[in-house]
Amino acid sequence: MTNYTAPIEDMRFTLDEIANLNDVAALPGFEDATPDLVEAILEEAGKFGNEVLAPTNRNGDEQGNVLENGVVRTANGFKEAYQQYWEGGWNSVMFDPEYGGQGLPWTLATAIDEIWNSANMAWGLTAILTKGATEAILAHGTEEQKRTYCEKMISGEWTGSMNLTEPQAGSDLAAIRAKAVKEGDHYRISGQKIFITSGEHDMVENIIHLVLARTPDAPPGVKGISLFIAPKFMVNEDGSLGDRNDVRCTALEHKLGINGSPTCVMSYGDNDGAIGYLVGQEGMGLMCMFTMMNNARLAVGLQGVGIAERAYQQAREYAKERVQSKAISSSETGPSTIINHADVRRMLLSMKSQVEAGRAMSYFAATHIDRAHKHEDEKTRMASNALVALLTPIVKSWNTDMGIEVASIGIQVHGGMGFIEETGAAQHYRDARINAIYEGTNGIQANDLVGRKVARDGGTIMKGYIAQLREFEATLSAAGDEFTTVSKIFTRGINALEKTTEWLLETNADAPNLVAGGSVHYLNLAAYVTGGWLLAKGALAAQEKLSAGEGNAEFLKGKILTTTFFFSQFVCQAESLGEVFMDGSGTIMEMPEDQF
Amino acid sequence: MTNYTAPIEDMRFTLDEIANLNDVAALPGFEDATPDLVEAILEEAGKFGNEVLAPTNRNGDEQGNVLENGVVRTANGFKEAYQQYWEGGWNSVMFDPEYGGQGLPWTLATAIDEIWNSANMAWGLTAILTKGATEAILAHGTEEQKRTYCEKMISGEWTGSMNLTEPQAGSDLAAIRAKAVKEGDHYRISGQKIFITSGEHDMVENIIHLVLARTPDAPPGVKGISLFIAPKFMVNEDGSLGDRNDVRCTALEHKLGINGSPTCVMSYGDNDGAIGYLVGQEGMGLMCMFTMMNNARLAVGLQGVGIAERAYQQAREYAKERVQSKAISSSETGPSTIINHADVRRMLLSMKSQVEAGRAMSYFAATHIDRAHKHEDEKTRMASNALVALLTPIVKSWNTDMGIEVASIGIQVHGGMGFIEETGAAQHYRDARINAIYEGTNGIQANDLVGRKVARDGGTIMKGYIAQLREFEATLSAAGDEFTTVSKIFTRGINALEKTTEWLLETNADAPNLVAGGSVHYLNLAAYVTGGWLLAKGALAAQEKLSAGEGNAEFLKGKILTTTFFFSQFVCQAESLGEVFMDGSGTIMEMPEDQF
Numbered sequence A, B: 001m002t003n004y005t006a007p008i009e010d011m012r013f014t015l016d017e018i019a020n021l022n023d024v025a026a027l028p029g030f031e032d033a034t035p036d037l038v039e040a041i042l043e044e045a046g047k048f049g050n051e052v053l054a055p056t057n058r059n060g061d062e063q064g065n066v067l068e069n070g071v072v073r074t075a076n077g078f079k080e081a082y083q084q085y086w087e088g089g090w091n092s093v094m095f096d097p098e099y100g101g102q103g104l105p106w107t108l109a110t111a112i113d114e115i116w117n118s119a120n121m122a123w124g125l126t127a128i129l130t131k132g133a134t135e136a137i138l139a140h141g142t143e144e145q146k147r148t149y150c151e152k153m154i155s156g157e158w159t160g161s162m163n164l165t166e167p168q169a170g171s172d173l174a175a176i177r178a179k180a181v182k183e184g185d186h187y188r189i190s191g192q193k194i195f196i197t198s199g200e201h202d203m204v205e206n207i208i209h210l211v212l213a214r215t216p217d218a219p220p221g222v223k224g225i226s227l228f229i230a231p232k233f234m235v236n237e238d239g240s241l242g243d244r245n246d247v248r249c250t251a252l253e254h255k256l257g258i259n260g261s262p263t264c265v266m267s268y269g270d271n272d273g274a275i276g277y278l279v280g281q282e283g284m285g286l287m288c289m290f291t292m293m294n295n296a297r298l299a300v301g302l303q304g305v306g307i308a309e310r311a312y313q314q315a316r317e318y319a320k321e322r323v324q325s326k327a328i329s330s331s332e333t334g335p336s337t338i339i340n341h342a343d344v345r346r347m348l349l350s351m352k353s354q355v356e357a358g359r360a361m362s363y364f365a366a367t368h369i370d371r372a373h374k375h376e377d378e379k380t381r382m383a384s385n386a387l388v389a390l391l392t393p394i395v396k397s398w399n400t401d402m403g404i405e406v407a408s409i410g411i412q413v414h415g416g417m418g419f420i421e422e423t424g425a426a427q428h429y430r431d432a433r434i435n436a437i438y439e440g441t442n443g444i445q446a447n448d449l450v451g452r453k454v455a456r457d458g459g460t461i462m463k464g465y466i467a468q469l470r471e472f473e474a475t476l477s478a479a480g481d482e483f484t485t486v487s488k489i490f491t492r493g494i495n496a497l498e499k500t501t502e503w504l505l506e507t508n509a510d511a512p513n514l515v516a517g518g519s520v521h522y523l524n525l526a527a528y529v530t531g532g533w534l535l536a537k538g539a540l541a542a543q544e545k546l547s548a549g550e551g552n553a554e555f556l557k558g559k560i561l562t563t564t565f566f567f568s569q570f571v572c573q574a575e576s577l578g579e580v581f582m583d584g585s586g587t588i589m590e591m592p593e594d595q596f
Helices: A010-017 A021-025 A035-063 A078-089 A106-140 A143-154 A285-321 A341-376 A378-419 A425-436 A440-453 A460-477 A481-507 A512-517 A521-549 A552-568 A571-583 B007-020 B022-025 B035-063 B076-088 B106-140 B143-155 B285-321 B344-375 B379-418 B423-435 B442-455 B460-477 B482-508 B512-546 B553-568 B571-583
Strands: A065-066 A072-073 A161-163 A179-183 A186-197 A205-212 A227-232 A233-235 A240-246 A247-252 A263-268 A274-281 B066-068 B072-075 B159-163 B177-184 B185-199 B205-212 B225-229 B233-234 B243-245 B247-252 B261-270 B276-279
Touching: A010 A035, A010 A106, A010 A341, A021 A106, A021 A341, A035 A078, A035 A425, A065 A247, A065 B482, A078 A106, A078 A161, A078 B035, A106 A186, A106 A205, A106 A227, A106 A274, A143 A227, A143 A274, A143 A552, A161 A186, A161 A285, A179 A205, A179 A240, A186 A205, A186 A227, A205 A263, A205 A274, A205 A285, A227 A233, A227 A285, A233 A285, A233 B379, A233 B553, A263 B247, A263 B512, A274 A460, A274 B022, A285 A341, A285 A378, A285 A425, A341 A378, A341 A521, A341 A552, A341 B442, A378 A425, A378 A440, A378 A460, A378 B423, A425 B066, A425 B379, A425 B423, A440 A460, A440 A481, A440 A512, A440 A521, A440 B285, A440 B344, A460 A481, A460 A521, A460 B159, A481 A512, A481 A521, A481 A552, A481 A571, A512 A521, A521 A552, A521 A571, A521 B344, A521 B460, A552 A571, A552 B571, A571 B553, B007 B022, B007 B035, B007 B106, B007 B344, B007 B512, B022 B035, B022 B106, B022 B276, B022 B344, B035 B076, B035 B106, B035 B423, B066 B460, B072 B106, B076 B106, B106 B185, B106 B205, B106 B225, B106 B276, B106 B285, B106 B344, B143 B225, B159 B185, B159 B285, B177 B205, B177 B225, B185 B247, B205 B276, B205 B285, B225 B233, B225 B285, B247 B512, B285 B344, B285 B379, B285 B423, B344 B379, B344 B553, B379 B423, B379 B442, B379 B512, B442 B460, B442 B482, B442 B512, B460 B482, B460 B512, B482 B512, B482 B571, B512 B553, B512 B571, B553 B571
Parallel strands: A161 A205, B159 B205
Antiparallel strands: A065 A072, A179 A186, A186 A263, A186 A274, A205 A227, A227 A274, A233 A240, A247 A263, B066 B072, B177 B185, B185 B261, B185 B276, B205 B225, B225 B276, B233 B243, B247 B261
């Protein structure tokens, strides 16, 4: 019932035809990313996901994690799977060979990570946090820090954790109270951190905590916060493990989902203070953190895709097996499999098309991370960097909301069986819910989009993006008759995006609450247009291949049908979302608080 | 954190100004339903809900039910609460005094039931099922059956259960295999039933099971199915309990939510066959069942309202307490309560306005049940009956989808805390999910609406309903300037409903899959227009009171603001939904099955 098979054919199609992996592979340093290697790596990743990781997903949910004497015991199979992951070199795919990485494209790593997210999202979190911590040290740490910590974090021998949240400081990190007092070449850290993913576990020998804390006499607010490395075990000069640091997991949270992932309460400095090493400069902690947080946001967006793909696969299999009532168009006597009922098909296509749009957006954003890192031309690097910044809140928010919705539809397709935990569909619905919350709630993403990403530069990046969409609009409108519907809806979508962007820019200075209050709608509008654009790009490529008699004809036709469905169910809502964005928030601030 | 306070002021407003309870109270037989009595009853129900029931909600979720030796032990406080419910006469409110009921309006009972659903939805299910079973016997049973079973079911001394589903027969009841063999004045029933809510529990002495089963030599399909009464304990002539019947609970389901409600696997006839008494005639089982199922569907729609109200209250309280970051419009120094952030306010208003729309629809539908039962004029009774039939799938589906969405937003308002089970927000999200599935999945509701309720009579009832909306449109457009936005959007909504209804009628005969595949969108369009209509009716009443200087001015202004928000966020989507309905399903049946 809860099998998973990595959708390699669709991933390849998305990489090749939508994300243009070939262009990425042509960037300097990516010479190894040949089509054959990509194929081989995806196949191997698929095997690992299908055969090793996917079967542990239920264990994690049912057994959770157990805290005993400060040690967190993960669910059956988690440690063994992690061992294989490390040995298989899966953690190092996109890291710099200078520190032991394989130097492959971020885009390829994204496709691989999708598999871990589908196979066992809770398990996969440890690697996401490790990558985030590694990136922060690579970007802001000293060479010694990189050698001491990053090499083993990249190989997968050690994991990392990000220690930001405190009870009074969630979205508002300015409110952090944890303290760091300088003592020679290090600091002594004390305080409590909550919601720390993989803060403690039994899968590896050492855990490298990145911690935000406040130095004495530092200014209040964000400028007083610094970032520190606090390893679980101190690291000797020869790389061997030394003393246990004064940081411990004191409790595990009892959560709605991702029960396989240990969400820890971490206590720093119960004795002498945890030893921590400054990363970057004092007072720059939040800035250092945000370097990695953008990529972590994309990683969470990808979790939305992963969980949605798994929920879709499960619902699809059930719908092909379950027999109930005769379908309207059935020519058989007797009842039909439920996939033949129109409303069930609508649900499945709604899942499938949204998963594919989300996948396309995640992979596409990844290609621009690669360009931003590797392109020879500085202007191109900067443009890609800006595009990633623009797309990050869109991908994070829409993909994770989509993950929740698709998981919910997955339950619905199962009918009553979906509500029974043994079926497994309910786990996806519970697991998916966190993605809209962590790494910046989706509301914060929407505010980030309208504020930092669009209004701040007077819409320059967004307008450039719209111009890029207009170029494709011309191509699409010149395509054959089978694209008439798609083309018309796409034009309406871009028009809506342009119109709402103008309104946003005009309105934000004088009435920022109107913009902020409707920002999720603007974000969703931008997501539909972006997802539609990328799916349509794939559909045109599919049409071309069909005309040339290349490829798997049924699969390619399916791509065109799925794209048409996505446009006529979702992208066509762009204008309506635009209206809600511009006209819907007028009463929000007028309502007196005591009337809520 | 998980407190609940029955929203009496809003319930009264909805009853008085939107549902016109006074008109209902003027129907023959409802003379007792004076405003004072209604007020007193709601206050008492509120007390029971707030103080007795609400505190048991968490117990039910955490402890669930335990099956030992065929006995199901409910969670702490469930039995005691049920005892008080029975003794308080809460079960008998709207039943016929002939059988011990209080003969009060269904509309009032609906408001009261909302409280139970908010306070403890899982606990409240037993009463919903009991009412359904009672109605079926009252409508189709013999006088002796009514006296023997209904009196004690109405008083609340005994409960009822509905035994329909079998593993192969979920939505498709034609596939039922349970057998009933005639033996003198009774039948012997054997077979397995699954998903039986309150099929076994320890709250009362006897449980009256209504069972669908197939008689030997009966024709295949639905015409071979009959309905039987199979009490847990046989009832002696003097009303005392006799032998244990041959029906037992053999397992409890492990579910995503409503863990306080025992969902039983029931085994009939493991020994000699369970003794059952035919209700109505052989072969008429499904028809008898559907009499009660329509009302059960409305009851489930009301569960959506109840759970949404509770989720809203919890999120609202959190948003008023939690302090994070300075709000855009804050004139204070330092961080603000999160209710002052525009996006959080949008979420709260989205919850509040949808709850109020759902409440209005549920109460309004109930008034037409009262009219259908009690109005002196047969034509009016029939018209009300038809309107209830039309509204039932809309209320069931939209209100339950809304309950899920609102519970999900409730988590989001809490941020990370929402994902922690102790907070309680997650329970609502898990509990709410079942409502879209049971008593006919929401997909089945949508197909019921387009097929049985609109297409079958050539749109007569729907067109009559639209004409009723048009009358209000005229009133609304003549209202003051503060209603301009609402009025314009309402007109667009009715136009969309009319246009899509025409399209539905034209298309259904030749392309029924197009209609069925898009039916959920048509249903949601109808729901937005209906919810908008009722809220706007309330807003006009509020405006009138304000002009007259009557009532609580802040509350009344809040009603107008909430209505405006609902229109400019939801009703304005009607045209877009109409487009998706008419144009969105073209590719659904074209996609080859193996491309899913």
